[in-house]
Amino acid sequence: MKIESYLKDKRVCLLGNAQSILQKENPIDTYDVVCRCNRGFPWGKEKFIGSKTDILFTSYAVNPTDLKKLAPRYIVWCTPRHEKMTPEFADEVDMVFAMKDWINLERELGSRPSTGCMAIYWLMNHAPFKSLDVYGFDFWKSNTWWEPRTAPIPHNPEAEKKYIEWLEDKNSCLTIMR
Numbered sequence: 470m471k472i473e474s475y476l477k478d479k480r481v482c483l484l485g486n487a488q489s490i491l492q493k494e495n496p497i498d499t500y501d502v503v504c505r506c507n508r509g510f511p512w513g514k515e516k517f518i519g520s521k522t523d524i525l526f527t528s529y530a531v532n533p534t535d536l537k538k539l540a541p542r543y544i545v546w547c548t549p550r551h552e553k554m555t556p557e558f559a560d561e562v563d564m565v566f567a568m569k570d571w572i573n574l575e576r577e578l579g580s581r582p583s584t585g586c587m588a589i590y591w592l593m594n595h596a597p598f599k600s601l602d603v604y605g606f607d608f609w610k611s612n613t614w615w616e617p618r619t620a621p622i623p624h625n626p627e628a629e630k631k632y633i634e635w636l637e638d639k640n641s642c643l644t645i646m647r
Contacts, residue, residue, distance in 0.1 A: 472524065472543050472545070472563065472564060472596070473595060473596055473597060475502070475523075475542070475543070476502060476592075476596040476597060476598045477597045477598070478597065478598070478599050479500075479501035479502045479598050479599055480500050480501045480502070480598070480599055480600050480602075481500060481501065481502040481503075481504060481592065481596070481598045481599075481600065481601045481602070482497060482500040482502070482503055482504065482601070482602045482603070482604060483504040483505075483506070483526075483585070483588055483589065483592065483601065483602075483603045483604070484497065484503070484504065484505050484506065484509055484518055484519075484604050484605050485506055485509075485585045485603065485604065485605030485606040485607075486506055486507060486508070486509045486585075486605055486613045486614055486615055487605045487606060487607040487608075487609075487610070487611050487612075487613065487614070488611040488612045488613065488614040488617075489605070489607045489610070489611045490517060490518060490604055490605030490614065491514060491517045491518075491614055492517075493517070494516045494517060495517055495518065495519070495604055495646070497518055497519025497520075497521075497604070498519040498520055498521050500519075500602070502523045502524065502598070503519055503521045503522055503523050503524075504522075504523065504524040504525070504526060504588060504592070505518075505522050505524075505525050505526070505539075505541075506525075506526050506527065506584045506585045506588060507526075507527050507528060507529050507584050507615075508527075508529060508531070508615045508616070509605075509614075509615060510535060510538075510539060510615070512538070514614075518604075518605070522539050522540065522541045523541060523542045523543065524541060524542065524543045524544075524545065525539065525541040525543070525544045525545070526545045526547050526584055526585075526587065526588035526591075527544065527545070527546065527547060527584060528546070528547045528548035528550070528553065528584045529553060530553060530554050530555040530557075530558035531558060531561075533557060536558075536561060543563045543564065544561055544562050544563050544564075545562070545563065545564045545565075545566060545588070545591070546559075546562045546564070546565045546566065547566045547584045547587045547588070548566075548584070549566075549568060549571055566587055566591060570587075570590065570591065570594070571587070574586065574587060574590050577632060578624075578625055578628040578629060578632060579625060579628055580623060580624055580625035580628060581623045581624055582624065582629070583624045583629060585606060585629075586624075586629045586632070586633065589601075589603065589633055589636065589643075593636055593640065593643065598642070599642070600642050600643075600644070601642060601643050601644070602644045602646050603633075603643070603644065603645050603646060604646045606633065606645060608626040608627070608629055608630040609624075609626040633645065
């Protein structure tokens, strides 16, 4: 089954990895589809970020043990930098973010897009979902919870914020959960 078909008419949430997501409990596992980014594994943080993973958008290879435990239905490789993808992980990837989409998004932002921004872009442009709620995006105001640092470079937090808020204003199906 293609990812697009899987998402048809579903309530979807996308989880970013801002530490601010851990400030309150969220109803993540009530969504039809839960999407995660990079190494945002839920272990020990389930009351904040749920436990299920349906789609993993990533720019990092995930080791086989963690991948088996995470058990995503689909994996989307987001970065055009394929040297980060191990041969074992490449066999698990269901889709690679299209280079033309990456170029369009980079042009829109004026900088290299983050995995989270790429996930939102792809979902908004290719997925026939019913709704998309986005959690854990504070545009690098807090650290990434799985890696205790704020390192937006080479990304542009202000450009991503402006772009994603523009998408939210333009599309009633997209809600940034603040």
